[in-house]
Amino acid sequence: MNTSAPAPPPSRAERVRALFDAIARRYDLINDLQSAGLHRLWKRTMVRWAAVGPGQRALDVCCGTGDVAWRLAATGAEVVALDFSAAMLEIARRRAARRGARAARIQFVHGDALNLPFADNSFDAVTIAYGLRNLADWQEGLRQMLRVCRPGGRLVILDFGKPAHPWWRKIYFGYLRFVVPLWGQWLAGDRAAYAYILESLESYPAQLGVLQALQELGCQPLEMRNLLGGAMSLHRAIKPC
Structure with a gap:
């Protein structure tokens, strides 16, 4: 008789890492579709x-397959691209x-x-880009990003x-619940990874919650833009001097 205790369920961080490792090869294609x-x-x-250029340094957090980092490097900035998925x-x-x-600057x-x-x-x-809501503690993620940003520097989400x-x-x-997981199943063989988008949104305060958190952290000025009627959003915050 097996009396060993069942293995504990994976943490959110472990689960997200496994999901992104699994879909890395088709990530860009599915995003395009x-x-x-x-x-x-x-x-x-x-x-x-982000408004960076030659002689400046930029950090791209949750860089994925590097498309934002590549665009930052095109400005002439020195870029650090960080991700916790080794496959990405x-x-x-x-x-x-x-x-x-250009890659020498990344x-x-x-x-x-x-x-x-x-x-x-x-x-x-x-x-x-598309990483904040996946963090186990998105507010700590904001604090970390502001910590490494210089006073007067820009945080863009x-x-x-x-x-x-x-x-x-x-x-x-409905699109996220029924259609997007089909793209994941068809192209990456992983329905769960793309079903996770809706799951992650359910506990994420989205644009208004992020705006409020940035205000509470003392950022100013703040800029927010809704995209596709609020289906996506952009934030820019200036770290206090």
Whole structure:
């Protein structure tokens, strides 16, 4: 008779890491399909909001396959790209290696957004695209990113939102519940990874909650832009001097 105790369930961080490791190979393709390619436009906007250039340093947290880091490096800035998924980072490194000289300005780091391995006031801008809501403690994630951002530096956040209009929210959540997991099943063989998007939104305060948290952390000025009627949102905050 087996009397050993059952294994404890995986932590949220372990679960998210496993999900992203599993879908890394098809991550960009599925993002293109589920957003009709619009995520690329939104990422270009967030890089403009980061407002970095030659002689400056930028940190991209939850960098995934490196597309935001690549755009930041195109400005001439020195870029650190951090992710806790080794599979995502490997793809990001391979993509950068194929793209030539610009890749020399990107340093890839395997690390945790809740314990950033950088000194205070290290970066002129910090970006995070589609990563904040996945953190086990998104508010601590904000505090960490602000800690490593220099006074007067920019924090730019792109993530899923919650539309204010009840009918659009119902349609949008239905899309996330029924359609997006099918993309994951068809293209990555992993329905659960994309069903997780809606699950993660249920406990995430989305654009208004993030705005309030940034205000409580003393950031100013603040800018928020709803995209697709609030289905996505962009925030830019300036770290207090």
